[in-house]
Amino acid sequence: MQTASDNPCLRIACSSCNLRELCLPVDLQGSALHRLDALTSIKRPFRRGEYLYRSGEPFRALYAIRTGFFKTQVLHENGREQVTGFQMPGEIIGLDAISSDAHSCDAVALEDSEICEIPFDQLEELSRELPTLQRYLHKIMSREIVRDHGIMMLLGSMRAEERLAAFLLNLSQRFSARGYSPSSFHLRMTRQEIGSYLGLKLETVSRTLSHFQDHGLLNVRLREVEIMDMLRLRSFVGTTA
Amino acid sequence: MQTASDNPCLRIACSSCNLRELCLPVDLQGSALHRLDALTSIKRPFRRGEYLYRSGEPFRALYAIRTGFFKTQVLHENGREQVTGFQMPGEIIGLDAISSDAHSCDAVALEDSEICEIPFDQLEELSRELPTLQRYLHKIMSREIVRDHGIMMLLGSMRAEERLAAFLLNLSQRFSARGYSPSSFHLRMTRQEIGSYLGLKLETVSRTLSHFQDHGLLNVRLREVEIMDMLRLRSFVGTTA
DNA sequence: CGGAGAGTTGAGAAACCTCAAAGCAGGTGG
DNA sequence: CCACCTGCTTTGAGGTTTCTCAACTCTCCG
Numbered sequence: 001m002q003t004a005s006d007n008p009c010l011r012i013a014c015s016s017c018n019l020r021e022l023c024l025p026v027d028l029q030g031s032a033l034h035r036l037d038a039l040t041s042i043k044r045p046f047r048r049g050e051y052l053y054r055s056g057e058p059f060r061a062l063y064a065i066r067t068g069f070f071k072t073q074v075l076h077e078n079g080r081e082q083v084t085g086f087q088m089p090g091e092i093i094g095l096d097a098i099s100s101d102a103h104s105c106d107a108v109a110l111e112d113s114e115i116c117e118i119p120f121d122q123l124e125e126l127s128r129e130l131p132t133l134q135r136y137l138h139k140i141m142s143r144e145i146v147r148d149h150g151i152m153m154l155l156g157s158m159r160a161e162e163r164l165a166a167f168l169l170n171l172s173q174r175f176s177a178r179g180y181s182p183s184s185f186h187l188r189m190t191r192q193e194i195g196s197y198l199g200l201k202l203e204t205v206s207r208t209l210s211h212f213q214d215h216g217l218l219n220v221r222l223r224e225v226e227i228m229d230m231l232r233l234r235s236f237v238g239t240t241a
Numbered sequence: 242m243q244t245a246s247d248n249p250c251l252r253i254a255c256s257s258c259n260l261r262e263l264c265l266p267v268d269l270q271g272s273a274l275h276r277l278d279a280l281t282s283i284k285r286p287f288r289r290g291e292y293l294y295r296s297g298e299p300f301r302a303l304y305a306i307r308t309g310f311f312k313t314q315v316l317h318e319n320g321r322e323q324v325t326g327f328q329m330p331g332e333i334i335g336l337d338a339i340s341s342d343a344h345s346c347d348a349v350a351l352e353d354s355e356i357c358e359i360p361f362d363q364l365e366e367l368s369r370e371l372p373t374l375q376r377y378l379h380k381i382m383s384r385e386i387v388r389d390h391g392i393m394m395l396l397g398s399m400r401a402e403e404r405l406a407a408f409l410l411n412l413s414q415r416f417s418a419r420g421y422s423p424s425s426f427h428l429r430m431t432r433q434e435i436g437s438y439l440g441l442k443l444e445t446v447s448r449t450l451s452h453f454q455d456h457g458l459l460n461v462r463l464r465e466v467e468i469m470d471m472l473r474l475r476s477f478v479g480t481t482a
Numbered sequence: 483c484g485g486a487g488a489g490t491t492g493a494g495a496a497a498c499c500t501c502a503a504a505g506c507a508g509g510t511g512g
Numbered sequence: 513c514c515a516c517c518t519g520c521t522t523t524g525a526g527g528t529t530t531c532t533c534a535a536c537t538c539t540c541c542g
Binding site for chain 1: 315317321322323325336337338339340341345346365366368369370372375376378379380382383384385386387389390391392393394396397398399437438439440
């Protein structure tokens with residue numbers, strides 16, 4: 001599984017997310033700085049279950065998650081649904097909407113959250129003046145493509161145990177990168193949502209978690225996860241990284 | 242399955258690919274035009290089986306396919322492989338490399354081909370001056386993300402028959418958009434490559450194709466495909482589009 | 483305290499994979 | 513120009529994984 005958006009240097013410029021200094025060049029002029037701040041000044045709270053956007057809505061802005069947890073999902077006309085990602089603070093969503101000037105998926109808050117809205121026209125305008133910001137935006141989009149390739153590999157060639165191990169390790173790493181425990185965390189999503197993301201049924205997710213617990217790899221109780229044997233969990237995915 | 246890169250207006254500016262006039266604004270100054278032409282002037286032929294780039298190589302350029310057929314694949318350390326896409330003339334590859342300044346997958350010619358190399362530094366520079374080009378580049382990247390989401394849905398929630406039907410319909414549409422027959426075409430890839438792309442074993446691909454043929458949906462003989470009942474094939478995927 | 487949503491577990495069914503054998507096509511070298 | 517060889521494709525039989533359907537428990541909230 002990819003580690004997209006986990007590099008702190010790749011987070012969007014957003015002073016109020018404490019991220020500006022992580023990704024911006026030192027040679028910015030004062031006015032550019034102010035405009036960048038202005039670009040990231042629109043904040044909005046979301047309650048659990050609220051939609052940030054829905055498929056089909058016109059595209060106006062990208063969104064940086066300041067706090068909270070989101071999922072993105074694609075709904076097929078025949079009722080099928082596919083969760084395409086779970087997003088944490090510091091990650092950007094809405095990139096899929098650029099292609100057609102309309103959102104192609106839904107974004108739903110999985111817990112009370114706060115987002116930072118970034119009007120895309122202005123972001124493009126500013127990135128024409130700031131090559132570093134421009135390159136940064138391209139990297140963000142490219143990261144998303146690489147992340148999706150990782151999920152395609154997961155869905156296309158891994159078995160249930162491997163998928164779930166990869167999923168948990170990915171969460172672990174992203175929590176860790178944000179200063180939280182890599183071994184003990186709270187799942188914000190249901191078994192059904194995990195299953196949709198991993199191409200499995202919720203019963204299979206539940207069974208596989210129980211199976212991991214039986215073998216001493218981790219403890220699960222509802223949405224609380226404690227990884228007991230990170231190395232052995234990694235060996236499931238065939239990666240030592 | 243997504244129709245990424247099939248909109249002629251979204252193809253890269255590349256005069257020698259006859260695409261410049263399809264996507265460029267009328268208000269370009271002469272010098273900008275010349276620079277754009279210069280940007281897309283590097284051409285290179287490839288023989289079947291040759292690598293355009295390999296995972297790990299430094300990132301320098303994007304590539305527009307002029308003629309031929311490519312596949313991109315991710316290789317996992319434990320020998321697993323995942324084909325992430327099949328690319329036809331007018332489509333751009335290499336976007337995944339922007340994120341880390343190194344290619345994250347391999348690109349291999351599936352038949353003798355010609356590509357157009359687009360140095361990325363220069364593309365970024367020019368796109369800072371030409372907002373239309375800038376937006377175009379962003380749309381290209383966003384399309385790739387939307388396309389990947391479509392494949393995730395396919396891999397995550399469709400059965401073998403649906404996956405293969407979606408795959409064939411996608412090829413059909415892309416051939417059609419390029420002026421070829423939508424119902425009769427030549428597959429450039431092996432059953433194994435189709436299987437890797439669709440998350441199936443090659444025997445399952447072969448069996449499912451035979452199954453389609455038995456039911457009068459299409460005729461297959463090796464790599465020659467003739468779709469006999471497009472509507473019924475569509476009904477497998479649950480889409481009428 | 484009760485209800486609804488979420489999670490667990492079991493048994494049987496279905497889909498897909500694995501292993502194996504045989505047929506074909508196309509390229510290469512004699 | 514032909515024969516062979518290699519890689520691709522097809523098809524079958526049996527095994528494994530995952531799904532489906534169902535029942536039951538648990539937790540959280542009102």
